Amino acid sequence: MVSPEAKKLAEERAARMQAALDLKEPDRVPFTGLGGDVIPAYAGITSYEYEFDFEKNRQAAVKWFTDFPSDSAPRVGLGGLDNQSMGVAFQDYPEIVSGVNSVNGPMNDVLKMKFVRFPGRELDENSARQFIGGKNMEPEEYDQLIADPVKFCFEVIMPRISGGLKDLGSPASLATMARFGLEKARQDAEMAKTMQALMELGYYFAPRGVCLAPLDLISDQLRDIPNLILDLRRYPDKVKAAAEALVEPMVKMGTMSIKAGAKECFIPLHLNEYLSPKQYNEFYWPTLKEVILKLVEAGMKVQVFFEGWHDAHLETILELPAGWGTAYFEKTDVRKAKKLLQGHTCIMGGIDVSDIISLTPAQLDENIKKLFDEMAPGGGFIFSPNIGTCPRETPIENVRAVYEAVEKYGKY
Amino acid sequence: MREELLRSFVDMDEQEAVRIARELVETEGGAVAVLDTCKEAMEEVGRLFEAGEYFLSELIAAGDMFNQIMEFTLPKLQGEEVASLGTMVLGTVQGDVHNIGKDIFKVMAEASGINVIDIGIDVPHEKFVEAIKEHKPELVGMCCLITLGVDSMKRTIEVIKEAGLRDDIKIIIGGGRVSQAVMEHVGADAWADDAARGVRLSKELLGKE
Structure with missing residues (x-):
């Protein structure tokens, strides 16, 4: 049973996140929390157990989210790797x-995807799951x-990327889909x-949708990054037309x-x-922008993770309507x-x-204080x-230092 | 012709660069001229990257052009003395199975004149030690894309120390997760989160620039 206290706490957390999304000042700086392979390490289990065993995964998550409270809807359950070309194949x-x-x-x-690697399977039991990409399509x-x-994603790509579905219509592929259904039902209950x-x-x-920039679907799942980069020079018109063709499937996803209930x-x-x-x-932003605008039109907020350095393209974000959503930055300085x-x-x-791995608790405390001084005002x-x-090796004293600094300096 | 090759290469005109190189390589002393010109072009591409004019896209395209041209140029250089700046053992550290960053760096490092021994991805700590013993490099390059790579680099360097080999080599770390703080944490000598900077610092560590 969810107690009234827990319900109230959840509402406060959701409101804190929502206020930031609405570009306002919440009561405190909302914090998504830390996560990843440090969670199974903290619970004393292997990454393999955390990625494959729902019961152990749940216990580890409960321990982590009890000791290290945060504001966003927690990303729990077994961690997944991107497989959107197969999503497109089944988009209806x-x-x-x-x-x-x-x-x-x-x-x-069950599906035996070609471009994913999991701990305890292809990798050491304490390694991290990894998406490695690969070329699955010719120019x-x-x-x-x-x-x-x-x-195309169904007939041509899926048999190439899924070992279980390599021979569409065969008994093996039908059995794969039947097993998929059983596994899906089991996972939904868990x-x-x-x-x-x-x-x-x-x-x-809070359920949320996920899709890719059209060009990323081509480079991550179909051509691989180096080949796509060469395609931009060798077959520019084809690449552009392919990205345009993927706008509607991405909006649908x-x-x-x-x-x-996803917002x-x-x-x-x-x-x-x-x-x-x-x-x-020329190649990337027009179709990504179109996808974002259509999602906004459909009443959604969008959160875009700008991987790596996005500095050279930062100003294009202003082409979106104010209040469109959240820009999540990896290397680009959030102050800038x-x-x-x-x-x-x-x-x-x-x-x-x-930094969380390499610095000292005192350095982390100081960095977060300075960051909040600059970033918090205005919400x-x-x-x-x-x-x-x-x-896994993230020092727990550093994790504590981050949460304590958020507590100390996060008040508005 | 050398000037034209250099210009088309740096301008990313793939067809033109390959065409000129094919012609030039058939002339007297042409293979050496093609090699030297392509190395110069790669250096210029790296410089433009560090100046913010070129991006990863240009590094990948340049690396591909370089490899295409070397495929028909190197066989004609058999027996020629090709100068080397030094040897580097390069690998993605244990636990990490990514190779794109390593491969972009590798071709640029080779183009700069470094003899690169690529020992692959998900390289066990001991394999770095074996490779150092076997190839006696001046430099060791370790790459990682994912966060577990940081600790894996640290442990690899500890194992190299335990084997008594740390003082014989310089270590540069590279990839998406590295920084000054990470370099100090793992005990490396230099760090680079892009290939152009990585090659420049590698040459500095070799005392060549």
Whole structure:
């Protein structure tokens, strides 16, 4: 049972995040919390156990979120890796998409995806799950992708990337989909238990959509990054047309969860820091912008993770309507972003995970104090690590120092 | 022709650069001229990257051009004395299976005249030690993209120390997660979060610039 106290705490946390999203000053600087492989390490279990065993995963999450409270809806359950080309293949079947769009360890045991690596499987039991990408499409196939991206992802790409579905229509592939359904039902029930446990601790859950920038879908899942970079020079018109063809599928992926109550869509960018402003503005931004605008039109806020250095493209964010959502930065200095985007965009980020690993508690305390002095005034700021994964070896005294500094300096 | 090759290479005109190189390589002393010109072009591309005029996209395209041209140039250099700035053992550290950053760096380092021994991805600590013993490099380069790589680099360097090899080499770390703080934390000699800076610092560590 969720106690009235826990319910009140959850409401306060949600309100704190919402105020920042609405570009206002909340009661305190909202903090997403730290996470990643440090959670199983803190609970004394392997990363393999955390990625494959719901019961152990739940216990580890409860311990972590009890000892280290934070404000955003916690990302719990088994961690997944991006698998959006398969999501596109099944885009007319939302109940399938929610299981294939991001593939976790046990689901990968069923689907056998080519470009993911999990601890305790391909990797050491205490390694981190990793997406490695790869080339799954030849340049001669751009026309097929452009003509019908959904059909192309289903008929051509899926058999190449999923060991379980390599022979579409075969008994093996039908058995794979049947197993997928059983595993999905099992995971949905387990997830409900995990969410219940976290709600009892005063957390809330908010479903959200996920999609990619159209060009990232091509580079991450179809051509791989180096090949896509060369394609920009060798087949510029094809690449552009393919990105345009993927706008509608991406919007569909992003808005799919609105029926389940999603108010936000997350778009993690990858290729942004690879591109010159000329390439970004010609090949990447127009279709990404179109996707964001359509999600906003559909009533969603959008959170974009600007991976790497986004400095060269920062001003393009101003082309979006004020209040469109959240810009989450990895390497770009959030102070610099604030000068440009205050009153227009909610800014998220502020602490480098490498610093949390490498600095002393006193240094972290001082850095966070200085950061909040500059970033808190005026609101519209969510404090977060620059990437999601703190490794197993993250010193716990440093983790404590971060949470204590948020407590000390976060009040408005 | 050398001037044209240099210009088309630096301007990222792939077809033109490859065409000129193919012609030049067939002339007397042409292979050496192609090699030297492409090295000069790669250096210029690195300089433009560090100046903020070029981006990762140009580094990848330049690396691909360099490899394409070397494929038909190097066989013609058999027997020629090619100067080397020194040897570097390079690998992505244990636990991390990413290779893009390492590969971008590798081709730029080779183009700068460093003899690179690539020992792959997810490289166990001991394998770095074995490679140091076998190849006796002046430099060791360690890459990581994900956060677990930081501690993995630290442990690799400890294992190298335990083997008594630390004083024989300089260590540069590279990749998305490295910084000055990480360099100090793991006990490396230099750090770079992009390939151009990585090559420049590697040359400095080799005492070449």
